[in-house]
Amino acid sequence: xxxxVSAGMVVIGDEILSGRTKDKNIGHLADMLTAVGIDLREVxxxxxxxxxIVEAINALRNRLDYVFTTGxxxxxxxxxxxxxxxxxxxxxxxxxxxxxxxxxxxxxKRDLPFTEARKRMARxxxxxxxxxxPVSLAPGFSVGNVHVMAGVPKIFQAxxxxxxxxxxxxxxxKSETIHCPFGEGTIGGPLGEIQKAHPDTIIGSYPKxxxxxxxxxxxxxxxxxxxLSAAAxxxxxxxxxxxxxx
Amino acid sequence: xxxxVSAGMVVIGDEILSGRTKDKNIGHLADMLTAVGIDLREVxxxxxxxxxIVEAINALRNRLDYVFTTGxxxxxxxxxxxxxxxxxxxxxxxxxxxxxxxxxxxxxKRDLPFTEARKRMARxxxxxxxxxxPVSLAPGFSVGNVHVMAGVPKIFQAxxxxxxxxxxxxxxxKSETIHCPFGEGTIGGPLGEIQKAHPDTIIGSYPKxxxxxxxxxxxxxxxxxxxLSAAAxxxxxxxxxxxxxx
Numbered sequence: 316x317x318x319x320v321s322a323g324m325v326v327i328g329d330e331i332l333s334g335r336t337k338d339k340n341i342g343h344l345a346d347m348l349t350a351v352g353i354d355l356r357e358v359x360x361x362x363x364x365x366x367x368i369v370e371a372i373n374a375l376r377n378r379l380d381y382v383f384t385t386g387x388x389x390x391x392x393x394x395x396x397x398x399x400x401x402x403x404x405x406x407x408x409x410x411x412x413x414x415x416x417x418x419x420x421x422x423x424k425r426d427l428p429f430t431e432a433r434k435r436m437a438r439x440x441x442x443x444x445x446x447x448x449p450v451s452l453a454p455g456f457s458v459g460n461v462h463v464m465a466g467v468p469k470i471f472q473a474x475x476x477x478x479x480x481x482x483x484x485x486x487x488x489k490s491e492t493i494h495c496p497f498g499e500g501t502i503g504g505p506l507g508e509i510q511k512a513h514p515d516t517i518i519g520s521y522p523k524x525x526x527x528x529x530x531x532x533x534x535x536x537x538x539x540x541x542x543l544s545a546a547a548x549x550x551x552x553x554x555x556x557x558x559x560x561x
Numbered sequence: 562x563x564x565x566v567s568a569g570m571v572v573i574g575d576e577i578l579s580g581r582t583k584d585k586n587i588g589h590l591a592d593m594l595t596a597v598g599i600d601l602r603e604v605x606x607x608x609x610x611x612x613x614i615v616e617a618i619n620a621l622r623n624r625l626d627y628v629f630t631t632g633x634x635x636x637x638x639x640x641x642x643x644x645x646x647x648x649x650x651x652x653x654x655x656x657x658x659x660x661x662x663x664x665x666x667x668x669x670k671r672d673l674p675f676t677e678a679r680k681r682m683a684r685x686x687x688x689x690x691x692x693x694x695p696v697s698l699a700p701g702f703s704v705g706n707v708h709v710m711a712g713v714p715k716i717f718q719a720x721x722x723x724x725x726x727x728x729x730x731x732x733x734x735k736s737e738t739i740h741c742p743f744g745e746g747t748i749g750g751p752l753g754e755i756q757k758a759h760p761d762t763i764i765g766s767y768p769k770x771x772x773x774x775x776x777x778x779x780x781x782x783x784x785x786x787x788x789l790s791a792a793a794x795x796x797x798x799x800x801x802x803x804x805x806x807x
Contacts, residue, residue, distance in 0.1 A: 330767050332601045333734075334591030335780065341606070345580030355578045357613065358606035360587070363765075367603065390745045391766040392753035422746075432749020450770065467770050488579075499636045500668075503678020507638035519609075520637040521576050524696065524713050534581065 319538075320353045320485035323375030326360040327368055327386035327396055328466055339468045340385045344475065351479060352487035353381065363387060368399035376403070376461050381482060383475070386466030388455060390432040396463060397456070401440035404458055411439040414454055421452050446474045488517075490536045491547040495554055498522070498529035505553045506533070513546035515539065565784075566599045566731035569621030572606040573614055573632035573642055574712055585714045586631045590721065597725060598733035599627065609633060614645035622649070622707050627728060629721075632712030634701060636678040642709060643702075647686035650704055657685040660700055667698050692720045734763075736782045737793040741800055744768070744775035751799045752779070759792035761785065 324344055330336040341358055348355045356379055361367040368387070376382045387396035401408035415437040422429045436453040446455035446462065448470060455464040455474045464474040495502060499522050510518045516537040523530050533550055537543035570590055576582040587604055594601050602625055607613040614633070622628045633642030647654035661683040668675045682699040692701035692708065694716055701710040701720045710720040741748060745768050756764045762783040769776050779796055783789035 329763065329765055330780070331587075332591055332604070333782075334588055334593075334595050334601075335765075336767060337588040341577075342580055342583040345578055347580075349580050355580075356608060358578070358604075360604035362602060389766070389768055390749035392749070392756050393764070393766055394745075427746070430746060430750050432753070433746040435749065436746075451775065467768055469770055499640075500673070500676060500679040500682075503636035503638070503681065504676050507678070510638050517575065518639070519575055519581075520635070520639055521582060522635055522713055524715055529697065534576070536579075 318485045320381070320483055321356050321379040322348055322353050322381040322383065323356055323379045324358040325368065325371045325375065325382060325384040326358065326466075327363065327384060327399075328360075329363050329393070331360050331386075332362055340466070340471050343468070343472060344383055344385075347475060347479060349488070351482075352484040353482065354485070354488070363393045363395060365395055365399045365402065368396060369403045372400060372403040372461060376459065380460060382461045383478075384461065384463045385471050388436070388453070388463060388465055390430075390435045390453075394435065397438050397440060400443075400456075400458055400461060400463055403461075404440060406441040406458070408438055408440045410434065410437045411443065414439060414445065418453065447477050449473050449477075486538045488536045488538055489540055489543050490534055491543060493533040493535070493547065493550050493554070495531040495533050497531060497554075497557060499531050501557065502531065502533075502553065505557075506550070509546065509549045509553060513537075513542070513549065515542045516546040518546065518550070564731045566627070566729055567602050567625040568594055568599050568627040568629065569602055569625045570604040571614065571617045571621065571628060571630045572604065572712075573609065573630060573645075574606075575609050575639070577606050577632075578608055586712070586717050589714070589718060590629055590631075593721060593725060595734070597728075598730040599728065600731070600734070609639045609641060611641055611645050611648065614642060615649045618646060618649040618707060622705065626706060628707045629724075630707065630709045631717050634682070634699070634709060634711055636676075636681045636699075640681065643684050643686060646689075646704055646707060646709055649707075650686060652687040652704070654684055654686050656680065656683045657689065660685060660691065664699065693723050695719050695723075732784045734782045734784055735786055735789050736780055737789060739779040739781070739793065739796050739800070741777040741779050743777065743800075743803060745777050747803065748777065748779075748799065751803075752796070755792065755795045755799060759783075759788065759795065761788050762792040764792065764796070 359371040443456035450470045519534040521532040535547045605617040689702035696716045765780040767778040781793045
């Protein structure tokens with residue numbers, strides 16, 4: 316018995332689309348989800364624009380088990396993710412009591428004014444559950460199957476560590492990586508035949524170009540270890556055959 | 562007079578979604594488009610799945626001036642981008658004469674068989690124009706406003722260099738970057754007022770977290786230099802005011 320759990324990601328921020336900031340969160344989420352057996356199926360990077368955020372969240376949350384967002388939950392005018400999530404779910408948004416009191420007490424302790432901007436970080440869609448932020452306190456939140464987190468990588472990573480243990484996970488996709496000294500043009504035909512003969516595997520072929528030469532990284536993936544071994548053996552036999560032929 | 566030109570990107574590949582490969586093309590495209598005055602509005606990363614690729618390309622090409630794709634144009638069974646593009650445009654696909662002859666001659670010269678797999682790289686949607694590939698010959702291609710390029714960064718970058726000069730570009734967004742020693746909670750309120758007072762600018766606020774302290778990078782963007790200066794002056798005046806108050 317194998318079980319699949321699917322996910323999508325929405326990266327929110329003009330600074331990624333302008334190239335000013337290079338995203339570091341997509342690769343991290345991909346690694347973490349793969350490790351626990353959740354399949355990341357689609358990522359969208361959208362601007363700080365309410366309609367764009369709402370559209371992306373609704374498209375993904377309706378067809379995938381989980382959606383993760385990063386960015387746009389700070390205290391400035393361009394932080395509009397919480398409002399967009401409320402709109403996507405059609406629920407009201409306002410100061411949430413626990414977040415408000417927590418932030419109010421923290422700023423008082425640090426002798427900083429609890430400005431309107433800082434209060435924005437206590438605005439959550441109705442029914443949202445906190446995602447704890449051990450770095451800088453202002454929480455992320457979950458509404459339904461959507462998990463809303465910060466864009467600053469260190470905070471995103473800490474929030475994700477708090478979310479992942481609460482999620483349903485699937486059977487992990489196991490993989491075997493096989494180094495192939497030939498370019499894709501040499502192996503493409505027989506590799507396609509192996510994929511057809513092993514339909515319960517995903518055989519990936521990743522061309523690498525170094526020092527003027529192509530080589531290929533082949534990755535065989537399957538949820539069932541025996542199915543995986545059989546396909547990986549077939550790939551290795553194909554490569555041995557090609558080497559023998561020279 | 563200012564003019565905007567918009568673009569989207571579709572990154573195709575299971576290996577990005579699994580985390581195995583970390584994308585390097587999004588940031589490069591974002592930088593290059595910003596430099597020539599094309600606004601990247603949305604990026605989607607999708608799996609090696611025909612329906613997913615078709616949906617993403619059609620969604621973006623119908624509402625943006627240009628779409629750029631990376632990945633899935635090699636010779637193996639998981640390289641299905643050309644077929645997906647043909648399906649998205651509703652045009653037939655088959656061997657294209659010029660690409661076929663070019664590849665055939667090249668493999669003959671290198672004493673390599675022109676396998677079925679290699680022939681796949683000559684399959685182009687009807688009406689496609691080549692995007693030259695100075696690295697490994699097999700061309701990318703353009704159909705309508707969609708520009709289809711390789712996923713290997715070195716080849717993608719070379720293809721993009723060949724495509725960009727052919728495109729219509731807009732008035733470049735000029736920007737001023739202002740270092741702000743305060744966290745977003747301090748500046749959020751007044752910064753929002755400045756944004757409201759300067760509606761033809763985009764004022765971005767990017768929180769940075771280092772050594773246990775927040776600071777903020779403020780970026781003011783506008784197409785008109787005078788509009789830009791006025792807003793940037795207002796931001797600097799706000800920071801001076803905050804420094805004076807201590």
